[in-house]
Amino acid sequence: MKNIDVLRNEAMHFSNLNSNQVSKLKIIGKGTDANVYRINKNLLLKLYKLPQSNIKSSNDEIIKTDKPQKFINTFKFQSRCYNEEGLRLGYKDLIEMANIKQEKINLTYLPLAPCYIDNSFRGCILKNCRPNIPIDFFKFLPERKKLIIIQKILMKFKELIANNIYPYDLYNKIDSDHQHNNIIIDFKLEPTIIDLDGKSTAYTESFNETYYYDSTFGISCLTLEFLFNQDMIDFFDEPFELKDYYQDFYKGKIDYEDVDKLINTNIEFEYIEEFINKRIKKNRY
Numbered sequence: 001m002k003n004i005d006v007l008r009n010e011a012m013h014f015s016n017l018n019s020n021q022v023s024k025l026k027i028i029g030k031g032t033d034a035n036v037y038r039i040n041k042n043l044l045l046k047l048y049k050l051p052q053s054n055i056k057s058s059n060d061e062i063i064k065t066d067k068p069q070k071f072i073n074t075f076k077f078q079s080r081c082y083n084e085e086g087l088r089l090g091y092k093d094l095i096e097m098a099n100i101k102q103e104k105i106n107l108t109y110l111p112l113a114p115c116y117i118d119n120s121f122r123g124c125i126l127k128n129c130r131p132n133i134p135i136d137f138f139k140f141l142p143e144r145k146k147l148i149i150i151q152k153i154l155m156k157f158k159e160l161i162a163n164n165i166y167p168y169d170l171y172n173k174i175d176s177d178h179q180h181n182n183i184i185i186d187f188k189l190e191p192t193i194i195d196l197d198g199k200s201t202a203y204t205e206s207f208n209e210t211y212y213y214d215s216t217f218g219i220s221c222l223t224l225e226f227l228f229n230q231d232m233i234d235f236f237d238e239p240f241e242l243k244d245y246y247q248d249f250y251k252g253k254i255d256y257e258d259v260d261k262l263i264n265t266n267i268e269f270e271y272i273e274e275f276i277n278k279r280i281k282k283n284r285y
Contacts, residue, residue, distance in 0.1 A: 004102060004109075007042065011112035011125040014039055018118055022047070033198055034123065041130070045115055046197060047123040048091065092121045097203050098196070104163050107156040111197040129192045132184040135222075139229050144283045145189065150223055151276055153183065153191045157219050158269065160193070166211035167193055169200035171221035183222070216269050220262045223272060227279075228253055 022037065025045060029036035037045040098110040109127035116122065138149065160167060170182055170193075182195045195201070202211040225231055261271055 007109075007127060008099075008112050011043055014043060014045065014115065014125055015113045016116050016119075017045075022117060036126075038128065039125070040128070042128055043112070044126040044128045045123060046111075046126055047115075047117075048198075091124070091198065094203050095124045095197060098165075101163050101165060101203070105159060105165075107159050108193055108196070110165075124197050126194075126197070129184060129186075129194060131186050132192075132194075133186070134181055135183040135185055135191065135226060138185055138189070139226065143227060143279070146227055147276060147280050147283060149185065149189055149191055150226060151280065153193070153222075154219070154269075154273055154276060156191070156193055157215075158273075160196075161212060161215060161269065164204045164207060165196070166202040166204070166208065166215040167196060167200060168202060168211060168214035168218050169195070170215075170218040171225060213266050216267050216272065217265045219269075220264075220267050220272050223276065224259070224262055 022045070025037035025039060027035055028038050028044075032049075034046050034048045037047060039045050092114050095111045095114045099113070102110045109129070111124040111126055113125045114121060114123075115125055135149070138146070141149075157167070167182065182200055183191055183193055185191050202208065202214075204211065258275055261267060262275065
């Protein structure tokens with residue numbers, strides 16, 4: 001990872017912008033809750049979707065809004081993050097928490113700095129990870145290489161949950177138009193977990209069992225989906241019979257007992273690690 005202090009210092013130069021400066025940035029990503037702009041080769045601006053004055057981007061997109069609103073720390077825009085007293089934090093507070101937690105995180109970039117536009121908090125500055133190819137584009141790889149990718153993801157995931165950072169949105173959902181857009185991979189097959197600032201991630205001061213199991217279940221589903229090219233959408237359909245599901249999709253590829261454990265919503269991270277290590281050992285012979 002690039003020196004985090006260097007990136008933070010660079011990010012601070014863009015932490016206070018005006019609407020005219022934002023209008024000159026190119027929008028490179030659109031999401032339900034935010035749009036992403038390219039600042040330079042190192043940095044991105046994630047701008048949360050809040051009512052504001054119209055801004056025209058460099059690629060001629062008009063962001064239409066209703067009326068100005070200065071503050072993001074309202075209930076509607078609170079994060080799934082909590083302080084030591086159990087109080088829910090707004091996005092600005094979670095970005096400050098992420099900066100503190102970054103000191104113990106060596107494998108993943110957390111949000112670098114909050115961003116103010118026209119003196120109002122509006123988003124955050126992120127590391128520009130390039131190239132940013134979604135993990136689904138690598139489903140064609142042989143299992144041996146996909147196992148290596150998953151193993152690297154698990155290493156980074158393990159470090160995050162050990163520091164009470166819970167990325168729980170890592171698998172496909174029935175109502176989602178995006179597939180695994182929170183994990184990207186470069187040409188060297190190095191994965192990166194992204195979108196660690198908003199509704200896809202929970203930050204807490206101490207261990208949280210609910211978010212832990214939300215996250216381990218998500219990474220477990222991702223493991224099955226990526227290794228065997230089978231979306232977990234059917235798992236969420238009702239009625240659901242595991243034995244029928246196994247017969248249709250996984251028989252001959254994976255033991256029934258493994259599928260039974262991997263789709264358990266209370267799965268422990270250690271079992272996912274054990275499963276991947278077992279598959280890696282098997283693929284060596």
